[in-house]
Amino acid sequence: MRRLLFTSLTASMVCAACTALTTTDTTTRPVATTSESVATTTPRTTTEVTEATTTTLAPAFSLELRPNAAWMGGAGCGLTVLDGDGTWHGFTSEYRAFPVESTQDLARAPDGVMYAATSDGLYRIEGSTWQEMPRSEWSRPVEIAVDPVTGDLWGANYTTILRYDGSEWSGYEAAGLMGEGDEVHPRDVTVGPDGTVWAVTASTAARYDGSGWEWWGTGNGWDDEYSFDSIAVAGDGSVWVAASDAVLRFDGDQWEVLDPGFRSPQQVIASPGGEVFVTSWANGLAVYEGGRWSMIDKSTPGLDTDRIRSAYRDDSGRLWLGTSWGVTVLDGDAGAAYTMATSGLAGNCVEYLVVGGDGPMLPAPTEPRVGSLTGLLLENGAPTAGRDVVLCTDPPSTIFSGDHPCSGHVFSAVTTTGDDGVYTFTDVPIGSYEIAWQVDETTWRSYLIGGEEPVIREGEMTQLSAVDLADE
Structure with a gap:
């Protein structure tokens, strides 16, 4: 060495030196001693919050997009949209009309409205209108999710879970509501099919049912200590969390520990089709479906890297993989790979990825x-x-x-x-x-x-x- x-x-x-585990079969063990200890956890009710004064959304930019566009971006890599007709639109800090240094998260509402959290602002995109969201008294969220029931936008920053109901912001301070101690800093937020809000902090997981918060952490439903970065809710309502050395799954009664086949999972993503994707630093993509794990890595035809940062399966069945070297689209045994050099990507790091409907037409990569x-x-x-x-x-x-x-x-x-x-x-x-x-x-x-x-x-x-x- x-x-x-x-x-x-x-x-x-x-993490670049993390080694893959040899076990690929599903491995589970209960997190809590009994499921009852989790189910009887007393919800932490929210305190009254001040709602910030807001104004009408102001147009920031205008661009008409066709249906089924793909959205992607990452830290220092701007924002890229592959339009439905296969046209690339790349936005970087040098794009004066709509400058974007970094994409921090992307979310798509059931009605097709897109939200983009960037280092330069939080934006709502509907039709041809790109609008900056009104600011609140709290710091801007860096992680976002849309409630599929109400259409409300939820977000997370370092101290607070935020909610925008279409006219004003409200906020829930994480300390006390989502755990106790020095590590109660929100890392991610998501909303389940039934409208239940889920979030993880650096050391706890929590849910909000509309009336109060309930949380799990070491000594409060869990025996072990974990560190978290990402959370997702699958179509069946199961909750998935990327932990420091495993993946946790909550079935409504009990938390279980699952082994995705590698250490230090990075991001967990629930596919509308039922799959759950778990990204890694340099060990490929773990896919959970039907009670078993499978792996997608550079041995997969059409994929040339194990450094997979995001994943999304469009309605036509194609698998989109955001990597540290662009984006790859797998369709059966075929694959199309795009980098800044061979496409209109604004940056090569694709850490966030959302695809509408069947996805866009795929243009041919250009000569580098x-x-x-x-x-x-x-x-x-x-x-x-x-x-x-x-x-x-x-x-x-x-x-x-x-x-x-x-x-x-x-x-x-x-x-x-x-x-x-x-x-x-x-x-x-x-x-x-x-x-x-x-x-x-x-x-x-x-x-x-x-x-x-x-x-x-x-x-x-x-x-x-x-x-x-x-x-x-």
Whole structure:
């Protein structure tokens, strides 16, 4: 194994080294000692909240979309819409009429109205009108869901669960209502077919039935301790939660622990068709249907990466997979893969994905659009020659067994510094990348926080600032 030198380490990067478990059969065990201990948990009733003054939604943008459009986006990757006729619409921070730096969540109402939570605002899209939602006294939600019964929009931010009923916002402070302690910070919210609201915090799960909150956590229905990020409700009413080392399922009476086949599940997604999808950092997609798990990974025809971030099956049966390297659409044994370089995607990270109806027509991928990148590598202020430099589609792995910390990534490119310390990459597909520099035979270095982001633009040479390997 080789080591990648960082000044510190983040949990998300540790997940790059997570190994798949060998067990793929369904494994369950009760979370609570008895289901009665969960069923008799006393609901925590809500306190009176102040409803913020709101105004009529103001048009922010106008674009007529055809039915069955696909919506996708991610952190730092803008927002992309593939229209029903196969036309791409990409929105980034550079798109002046409708700038979007990051997509934080997407939700679709039963009547086809779309909601997009972005770093630049919360938007409602109906017909050709894109409107920014009115702001409330609370911070803007970063996770959203639509009540299929009432059409109300629910959201979650770091401290509060929010509700917009079409005219005004109300909010429920999570601390006390959704658990006790220092880790009661909402992470995700969803609404079941019957209108019951479900949410997870960093350490608890909770539901709201219209009159009060009921929550589960360590010592309150559960014996074990968990960390959560994602929750979904399937069509049969079962509740699914992505936990720190497993998936939890609630059948209405009892919570069970299920093993999806890998550690550190990332996002759980309930398909309208009954499937439940569980994404991973680098182990493919786990699919639960009919009491059994199956796996979709890069051994699947048409799919070239295990780094699956989101999933959605459209009404025509096609499976859409958002990855760290674009989006892939699987239709039987065939697959169509799109990246920024071969389509109109605004960004390669597709972490959120919603498809209307049968989904759009699929355009043919184009020939890759390419650009170049160059930089200077120093050591103690002097140019250093013969050092390898690698571009990655994902953060470089902290522990790896290949030739470099990008080994196994869906795309990587390696070059070497010349006598002048200059390195150059040419004919690289456009997009945003990570970069790592060789320190010695067994050690590499990369940015952890901050630093320049290597961005390849069509027909351009990107110039990076000099990096000194001797700097801390």
